[in-house]
């Protein structure tokens with residue numbers, strides 16, 4: 001919660017209080033991406049305008065093949081747009097050098113995937129350390145921060161467990177701890193509950209929905225799961241590569 005020094009607090013909504021400087025973090029302007037094959041051109045993302053403010057929770061719905069993952073890859077700079085621009089904190093991703101793009105992904109973004117993407121041979125704590133070690137954070141500090149991050153997702157008693165000794169929900173919590181540990185500005189979650197049963201998925205959704213409030217990160221939550229929309233500040237929908245706002 002923000003500190004306030006005036007007497008008008010009662011006239012300000014809770015949403016405003018939680019987002020004191022809700023400026024645009026991410027801005028997409030007429031972004032398009034085509035995949036070319038010998039026989040056809042797939043217009044995976046077409047003329048998309050989108051913005052995400054700091055600490056905003058945006059749910060992105062849409063049928064299979066509508067372009068959701070492609071959009072996340074464009075936002076992450078892992079794919080380059082054929083047209084339009086993706087700006088993060090005012091900077092066009094197309095202007096990044098390779099090392100700036102890498103630094104952008106490592107320091108500003110966190111990723112959560114449907115299939116967890118944990119390293120099989122590493123413990124929960126080691127998995128969470130990875131993004132910090134890649135950034136050159138010293139070993140001892142990385143382990144301390146990883147432990148704290150795992151405690152924040154309720155896994156302080158699973159530090160030494162390798163993924164094969166964790167439940168699906170626990171694996172996703174480790175992945176969320178890993179996404180969080182570098183204090184990113186934006187978390188991109190692609191079908192984070194897709195491999196989980198309803199109850200476990202609900203708990204993971206709650207955790208993701210709390211990230212803006214508790215960790216100051218904006219979240220783009222790609223999902224087929226309509227339940228995610230109840231947590232979202234905004235709900236967007238992709239259809240055939242085009243984006244519209246539902247709520």
Ligand SMILES: Nc1ncnc2c1ncn2[C@@H]1O[C@H](COP(=O)(O)OP(=O)(O)OP(=O)(O)O)[C@@H](O)[C@H]1O
Nearest residue numbers: 035036042044062063064065066067068069070071
């Ligand atoms: N690397 C690729 N090469 C060619 N076509 C691709 C590639 N990746 C995706 N596509 C096509 O682009 C379209 C959008 O795919 P995308 O993965 O973005 O959809 P999605 O909304 O994430 O689907 P899902 O909900 O099934 O994950 C689909 O028609 C897909 O077949």
Ligand SMILES: [Mg+2]
Nearest residue numbers: 068069070190
């Ligand atoms: Mg996808």
